[in-house]
Amino acid sequence: MRFSKTFAAAMFSPALFIVSFAAGQAPAYRLVNEVSLGAPDRWDYVVYDGPQDRVFVAHSDKVTVIDNKTGVVIGHVEGMPGGTHGVAFAAGKGYTDDGKAGVAIVFDLKTLKTIKTIKAELDADGIVFDPASGHILVINGDSGNVTVIDPKTDTVVATVAAGGGLEFGVSGENGKFYVDGAEKGEIVRIDTKTNPADAHWAQKGCLKPHGLAMDRQTMRLFASCANNVMIVVDANNGAQLASLPIGEGTDFAVFDPARKWAFSSNRDGTLSVIAEDNANSFRVLAPVATAYGARTMAIDPKSGRLFLATADYSVDGKAADAPHRYAVKPGSAKLLILVPQP
Numbered sequence: 001m002r003f004s005k006t007f008a009a010a011m012f013s014p015a016l017f018i019v020s021f022a023a024g025q026a027p028a029y030r031l032v033n034e035v036s037l038g039a040p041d042r043w044d045y046v047v048y049d050g051p052q053d054r055v056f057v058a059h060s061d062k063v064t065v066i067d068n069k070t071g072v073v074i075g076h077v078e079g080m081p082g083g084t085h086g087v088a089f090a091a092g093k094g095y096t097d098d099g100k101a102g103v104a105i106v107f108d109l110k111t112l113k114t115i116k117t118i119k120a121e122l123d124a125d126g127i128v129f130d131p132a133s134g135h136i137l138v139i140n141g142d143s144g145n146v147t148v149i150d151p152k153t154d155t156v157v158a159t160v161a162a163g164g165g166l167e168f169g170v171s172g173e174n175g176k177f178y179v180d181g182a183e184k185g186e187i188v189r190i191d192t193k194t195n196p197a198d199a200h201w202a203q204k205g206c207l208k209p210h211g212l213a214m215d216r217q218t219m220r221l222f223a224s225c226a227n228n229v230m231i232v233v234d235a236n237n238g239a240q241l242a243s244l245p246i247g248e249g250t251d252f253a254v255f256d257p258a259r260k261w262a263f264s265s266n267r268d269g270t271l272s273v274i275a276e277d278n279a280n281s282f283r284v285l286a287p288v289a290t291a292y293g294a295r296t297m298a299i300d301p302k303s304g305r306l307f308l309a310t311a312d313y314s315v316d317g318k319a320a321d322a323p324h325r326y327a328v329k330p331g332s333a334k335l336l337i338l339v340p341q342p
Helices: none
Strands: 029-036 046-049 054-059 062-067 073-078 088-090 093-098 103-108 114-119 124-130 135-140 145-150 155-161 169-171 176-181 186-191 197-202 209-215 220-225 229-234 240-245 250-256 261-266 270-278 281-289 296-299 306-310 313-316 325-328 334-340
Touching: 046 306, 054 334, 088 124, 088 135, 093 124, 093 135, 103 124, 114 155, 124 169, 135 169, 169 209, 176 209, 186 209, 209 261, 220 250, 220 270, 229 261, 229 270, 240 281, 250 296, 261 296
Parallel strands: 046 296, 209 250
Antiparallel strands: 029 334, 046 054, 054 062, 062 073, 088 093, 093 103, 103 114, 124 135, 135 145, 145 155, 169 176, 176 186, 186 197, 209 220, 220 229, 229 240, 250 261, 261 270, 270 281, 296 306, 306 334, 313 325
């Protein structure tokens, strides 16, 4: 799908999505690079590594690494036939997963060669570094627990039961870890010092939370939900403060601390934007048009650059049961790099 070099509020086609809510002016972004990832056509989380200025894309059986400045593919972390999902960094090393095998993979950040395999649980998925504990947290989605790894020894120090299927999580960098309880429509809080799940906060009107982002200054969590809403939650006590409309097919959320915007990347080709005016006031801005399928993303919090993974799609108009069924064009997976405009 083609789209303009400057992004603003736009609709690609009524067949893709309809924005049915009033919204403020859309933020403007410019596409500065479109990096081909090639085959295979499956992708998952996108992660930005600030110290190296590199972007890591979970890309089926490997992780593809891109230089942010040049847009050049530097190399791949390979050897995950069961499919990789998340990426995190600690102690000068990288961590990813093989979800089907239920393991975490340690790799060298310079050579991208694997160093060690660590047993996690089935459906190892999102991976997050927690600065307060210095631990790597592997979110095992279908298994409903979190594997805690000490990167000093690359050994498992705890497995935290969360009580149901999980999606993504975020570190509060304050000794607490927050994770989407997708199965039960809740946010689960984990104490990263002692490793119990110490709170379960049910979220009314949120079906299967997927993305989770945080403003650590105001202690606000932004959870994107499968039923086209983003909820705002007080990370101190789990109180739900707001519920705002977002696009269709959310799979990730990020927060821009400079602009005070929370984003949801959506399969329908939109980037939903929620403005945080203060700790208790939130506004919907008009969506930024991206590309169909761009459901996962990352942000460089310093520059505000956004990174989204997607592919080129074709429409099968002959399908009787789904006249607008979309199919990925083989070998067309790509990374989009967007820069905010003044």
